Amino acid sequence: MVPRVVYGKGSFDQLGDILMPHRKNADAPCIFLVDDVFEGTDLISRIPLIFNDQLIFISAEEEPKTVQVDVLVSKIRNDFTEPPSGIIGIGGGTLLDLAKAVAIMLNNPGTSCAYQGWDLVRKPSLYHVGIPTISGTGAEVSRTTVLLGPEKKLGINSDYTIFDQVIMDPELTKGVPKEQWFYTGMDCFIHCIESLNGTYLNAFSQSYGEKALALCKEVYLQDIDASESREKLMMASWHGGMSIAYSQVGVAHAMSYGLSYLLGVRHGLGNCLVFQHLNEFYPDGVALFHKMLKRHNITLPKGITAKLTDSDFDTMITVSLGMVPLWENALGTDWMKIMTPEKLKSIYQKI
Structure with missing residues (x-):
């Protein structure tokens, strides 16, 4: 700590x-x-x-x-x-x-x-x-x-x-641009979803993750004034960080590393671009995420991977699959049987 x-x-x-x-x-x-x-x-x-x-x-x-x-x-x-x-x-x-x-x-x-x-x-x-x-x-x-x-x-x-x-x-x-505020805040929200649904979850990380998630819901789904919103999101970030310090993140973060490495996509945006397609792994979290997108009139970029070559996809896949603790937390010790290179590529192609 x-x-x-x-x-x-x-x-x-x-x-x-x-x-x-x-x-x-x-x-x-x-x-x-x-x-x-x-x-x-x-x-x-x-x-x-x-x-x-x-x-x-x-x-x-x-x-x-x-x-x-x-x-x-x-x-x-x-x-x-x-x-x-x-x-x-x-x-x-x-x-x-x-x-x-x-x-x-x-x-x-x-x-x-x-x-x-x-x-x-x-x-x-x-x-x-x-x-x-x-x-x-x-x-x-x-x-x-x-x-x-x-x-x-x-x-x-x-x-x-x-x-x-x-x-x-x-x-x-104060004064953080709206889209940056949203994407960075979603990094915290996704931290919570991945931590709370991971195999590494324990009572310590759960207590922090649940509090951070509750604060994120208040900030992004309720009507609160700007000053209170800043305070709550700052504490959500802290609690979310504590949660993953004692557990781990998961699929969205593992995949966003590939996007960042190859294309230089900023971390918060990268998580959002991936997370929107992870209903198979985090159905409740993805549903909440889409509600937040709609409430704040955020439109995610499209066609990010449309012109990539097979070699480009291979690079992203290699970087992503190298994040072993993240995959173990998300899918368990047999994660390689679930998240194959082919499946990973199919998700990247949707972005």
Whole structure:
């Protein structure tokens, strides 16, 4: 679990006090990785920059990549004579995952792609803080940082990945574009459906998953005011992330990794594109999903895979089938008898 959490409207302004005890000296800066959508906004003036702190704006238009992590780590090592006092990620899942990965790699040798997998990290991360500005991914609480590598899309799954501190300020999620709000929120909703219907389910993950699902239903199917909606979705994201931390996700996530790897489809949208066709596996969840689409007038893109070659489909299938724990959670230990490459291809062809 994340050991320290601060929650509430305006809690972002506690960041300076939170960081101060962790500052080693003036030559060991705090590095702030910030979504470039905030460049030139009031939020930047509220970041507590002192000494040699560095603020790095990063675009979240594409999925985070291992090469991107390695470039950032190299830059930080070259810019400063001492290791940083901490890494602070401010943004959505992309920025939070980058912050977690950079914190790991500053204390571990080699390249980040070598750590894609389960429990491969040997040394603790640098002190790192996560500050979500959009809700749904659960990246603020999860023990993974999902990266596109040269050969696969896979997380660095480790106890050292988890943030040392999270600041959850619902006010920071104001102004998120509607479609992004929907797709990222559906990431949380799909987390819950896959966790609650998985073979890895246990009482711990179930308690978090049920609460997250209830909150998602309130946000996307009921009439609540904007402020309450932001608060509830932020807590849904947290609880959904906790649920999968102690269980696993399933078919939609396994398949969306293939879409992201080959086509660069953003994670939340990718989950939605797949989930709409998974009535065989999650009938109740898919029915709710279509209600949410209709209520919020969201039209999913079509024809995403229409021009793909057989080789393209093979690439997506290989990436997807490599997510063994996800398939085991979704379909059990005999999952390979159920989800054959041919069946997987038939679902991809519908997207």
